[in-house]
Amino acid sequence: MEINILLNGRKKDMGKIHKFKECPANALSSKDIRSVDYCDSYMITKNTDDSIDTITTKILNNSPAWADKLMTMRDFFVKRFGLKTGKKVDSNKADDYQIGSKANIFTVIDRNENEIVMAEDDKHLYFRTAVMKKEAEQGTEIYLSTIVKYHNIWGKLYFLPVKPFHQILMKYLI
Numbered sequence: 075m076e077i078n079i080l081l082n083g084r085k086k087d088m089g090k091i092h093k094f095k096e097c098p099a100n101a102l103s104s105k106d107i108r109s110v111d112y113c114d115s116y117m118i119t120k121n122t123d124d125s126i127d128t129i130t131t132k133i134l135n136n137s138p139a140w141a142d143k144l145m146t147m148r149d150f151f152v153k154r155f156g157l158k159t160g161k162k163v164d165s166n167k168a169d170d171y172q173i174g175s176k177a178n179i180f181t182v183i184d185r186n187e188n189e190i191v192m193a194e195d196d197k198h199l200y201f202r203t204a205v206m207k208k209e210a211e212q213g214t215e216i217y218l219s220t221i222v223k224y225h226n227i228w229g230k231l232y233f234l235p236v237k238p239f240h241q242i243l244m245k246y247l248i
Contacts, residue, residue: 101219117215119216177190197225
């Protein structure tokens with residue numbers, strides 16, 4: 075699908091974004107996951123020789139204002155139910171995301187030279203997101219993948235209204 079986003083009255087050409095219903099083969103993001111309730115992966119091909127850390131920083135810092143406002147609203151409501159709220163960490167200066175460090179609101183749980191996996195675990199669901207790069211003939215394929223595992227019915231109910239916004243945001247970020 076060809077994606078164009080209207081920014082300040084001008085179109086921003088996002089290139090051709092491909093959506094997959096599973097993570098790329100041999101991805102760290104799906105390591106040690108026995109069952110998944112939701113998974114998506116978006117891929118775009120770019121000409122870049124950026125490191126995975128630089129690519130991750132660019133993606134994390136590409137969040138639009140509307141998504142930040144939605145996260146603020148989400149945090150306001152879910153804290154009443156004892157769910158975790160996200161405090162955004164400045165990712166502008168990140169040049170090396172180490173395991174255990176924060177990447178925006180997520181914790182880095184695994185990485186190698188081509189992939190950074192971030193996750194959060196809460197009472198209602200387990201969430202993993204990953205940025206991965208693969209060299210290809212046409213350039214570098216950049217993947218942004220998400221895995222969700224519900225812990226209970228509340229996770230499923232929570233993710234139901236979140237899912238459409240999540241999908242729009244993933245296309246925007248990549």
